[in-house]
Amino acid sequence: MKVDRLEIAYLPTTVRAAAVEARDAGLDGFWLAETRHDPFVALGQATGLDLDLGTAIAVAFARNPMTVAVQANDLQLLSGGRFHLGLGSQVEPHITKRFGMPWSRPAARMREFVLALHAIWDCWETGTRPRFRGEFYTHTLMTDFFDPGPNPHGRPKVWLAGVGERMTEVAGEVADGFLCHNFTTARYFREVTLPALERGRARAGKPPAGLEISGPSLVACDERGLAEVKRQIAFYGSTPAYRPVLALHGWESLAEDLHHLSRRGRWQEMSDLIPDEVLHAFAVVGTPTAAAAALTARYADHVTRIAAPVLRTSSAPSGGTTPAPEPSAAAAPAPPA
Numbered sequence: 001m002k003v004d005r006l007e008i009a010y011l012p013t014t015v016r017a018a019a020v021e022a023r024d025a026g027l028d029g030f031w032l033a034e035t036r037h038d039p040f041v042a043l044g045q046a047t048g049l050d051l052d053l054g055t056a057i058a059v060a061f062a063r064n065p066m067t068v069a070v071q072a073n074d075l076q077l078l079s080g081g082r083f084h085l086g087l088g089s090q091v092e093p094h095i096t097k098r099f100g101m102p103w104s105r106p107a108a109r110m111r112e113f114v115l116a117l118h119a120i121w122d123c124w125e126t127g128t129r130p131r132f133r134g135e136f137y138t139h140t141l142m143t144d145f146f147d148p149g150p151n152p153h154g155r156p157k158v159w160l161a162g163v164g165e166r167m168t169e170v171a172g173e174v175a176d177g178f179l180c181h182n183f184t185t186a187r188y189f190r191e192v193t194l195p196a197l198e199r200g201r202a203r204a205g206k207p208p209a210g211l212e213i214s215g216p217s218l219v220a221c222d223e224r225g226l227a228e229v230k231r232q233i234a235f236y237g238s239t240p241a242y243r244p245v246l247a248l249h250g251w252e253s254l255a256e257d258l259h260h261l262s263r264r265g266r267w268q269e270m271s272d273l274i275p276d277e278v279l280h281a282f283a284v285v286g287t288p289t290a291a292a293a294a295l296t297a298r299y300a301d302h303v304t305r306i307a308a309p310v311l312r313t314s315s316a317p318s319g320g321t322t323p324a325p326e327p328s329a330a331a332a333p334a335p336p337a
Contacts, residue, residue, distance in 0.1 A: 057088030081153025172200020
């Protein structure tokens with residue numbers, strides 16, 4: 001299992017130093033989330049360091065397949081073929097109100113988005129005209145002036161993030177890898193996520209073993225990290241789209257209480273509602289070495305990577321509308337032996 005570093009809140013000017021730290025710590029990859037800065041631009045600062053690079057996630061629906069195909073192709077060139085394109089849908093209010101982009105049928109739209117990416121890359125590899133006509137996206141024009149030609153490193157791997165069954169099935173069908181949301185318990189992973197991925201793989205005629213999976217990795221190594229993890233669990237638990245995770249465990253009343261408080265901006269009270277049973281279902285608590293062992297025990301039979309999140313400055317969890325939590329004190333787990 002590979003161990004990566006995921007920077008949630010960062011400055012583009014500090015990305016290079018953070019990536020060097022990850023390399024020197026013996027980690028396998030360096031990933032950036034899309035929060036306050038563009039992860040594609042910032043990852044350009046981390047190339048040439050003998051690391052896998054990835055976005056976890058870039059917001060697909062804030063863009064279109066052509067712009068993403070260009071950005072991913074360029075980073076694949078700069079990284080020497082080690083770029084991983086991680087995409088997520090975000091939630092409707094952010095897509096429509098923050099980005100001013102359309103929202104409808106996110107799972108179907110994401111499926112078409114990935115198929116359109118491959119159609120564009122096919123065009124550049126073969127020199128043929130693109131002929132992609134879908135329900136959401138159309139790409140039928142490419143002239144020599146805008147055609148970068150074949151990428152000597154091939155196309156990047158596409159990873160999709162998801163929680164719900166439909167988006168997870170899409171990932172199994174069209175993606176090279178799946179990014180587990182941190183609001184995932186070991187039980188939800190085995191009883192809901194894995195079967196959904198397998199259904200998607202079967203629909204595409206692909207073997208289940210061919211899909212890479214980056215597992216959940218909420219880690220608290222001290223009291224400050226524990227408080228941060230509780231805040232994140234409370235935030236995600238208040239989001240209606242993630243309610244099935246709590247429902248699987250019979251924690252529907254907690255979901256209702258968290259949602260009620262979130263609508264009133266009572267954020268600290270939300271964290272106080274998270275009992276130890278819920279905390280330990282989502283997160284591992286202990287020293288970095290102990291956390292690495294616990295994550296390995298939970299997920300190593302199916303997960304190929306773990307990305308330890310690092311919060312350097314205040315930022316809300318991806319997809320959030322909450323006030324910014326304090327910086328996390330959670331440390332990245334050491335790579336398992």
